[in-house]
Amino acid sequence: MNVLIYRLPRGLTVIKGRSFCPKCKKRIIWYDNVPLFSFFILRGRCRFCKKRISFRYPFVELLTGILFVLAAFRLGDLGNLSYLSHLVVDWALISALIVVFFTDLENQIIPDQIIFLAIFSSSLSSLITNYKLLITSFLPAATISALFFWSLYLITKGKGMGFGDVKLAFLIGLVLGFPNAVIAFYLAFLTGAIVGVILILVKKVKFGQQISFGPFLATATLVTIFFGNRILCFLKNFF
Numbered sequence: 001m002n003v004l005i006y007r008l009p010r011g012l013t014v015i016k017g018r019s020f021c022p023k024c025k026k027r028i029i030w031y032d033n034v035p036l037f038s039f040f041i042l043r044g045r046c047r048f049c050k051k052r053i054s055f056r057y058p059f060v061e062l063l064t065g066i067l068f069v070l071a072a073f074r075l076g077d078l079g080n081l082s083y084l085s086h087l088v089v090d091w092a093l094i095s096a097l098i099v100v101f102f103t104d105l106e107n108q109i110i111p112d113q114i115i116f117l118a119i120f121s122s123s124l125s126s127l128i129t130n131y132k133l134l135i136t137s138f139l140p141a142a143t144i145s146a147l148f149f150w151s152l153y154l155i156t157k158g159k160g161m162g163f164g165d166v167k168l169a170f171l172i173g174l175v176l177g178f179p180n181a182v183i184a185f186y187l188a189f190l191t192g193a194i195v196g197v198i199l200i201l202v203k204k205v206k207f208g209q210q211i212s213f214g215p216f217l218a219t220a221t222l223v224t225i226f227f228g229n230r231i232l233c234f235l236k237n238f239f
Contacts, residue, residue, distance in 0.1 A: 104212040
């Protein structure tokens with residue numbers, strides 16, 4: 001995930017090439033590249049130049065591990081082949097959302113490669129497991145979601161909403177369907193508005209300045225994946 005987050009926005013290949021320190025460009029030795037363990041052994045600094053390693057690296061490694069385990073527990077029966085196929089798709093989606101969160105947060109870029117690969121894997125899984133539901137529910141939800149975000153993109157002339165968000169909205173509609181996609185979008189807009197107001201009040205951003213929306217969409221989607229059904233049950237009982 002960290003390789004994708006660093007290299008994709010910079011147009012670097014992710015297929016070949018050893019990992020290197022972003023500061024001194026020295027190649028990282030394999031035993032300095034063990035998730036979490038190496039960061040603490042090196043005390044958060046490059047072995048060669050002694051510059052600090054971004055805390056994002058161990059955070060992404062830890063977050064990915066936690067979410068992968070939670071996805072396994074969410075699905076339950078790991079001995080069943082159907083569950084295993086769903087688990088692989090869940091892991092692919094979680095990975096994509098983590099990459100989207102940090103690439104958009106750091107560079108205001110949502111990589112097409114990640115979005116299209118996630119759309120392909122989700123569509124293929126739905127096509128194999130329940131193609132009727134894909135046609136009658138998930139594809140319409142994806143189309144409506146993308147059209148809604150596209151209209152926001154046109155209205156704001158790309159300032160309030162980027163076109164990457166439009167493609168991400170299609171993916172969210174495709175994997176969540178209706179009404180879970182609505183929950184994810186509501187959570188994203190709500191948290192985005194709250195964080196935006198806070199940033200303006202503490203003078204971190206100016207009023208009207210563009211804020212990356214991908215992190216809010218990614219976070220809201222992950223929350224909905226794990227807790228969407230519980231949120232729906234709560235809303236039904238509440239109303």
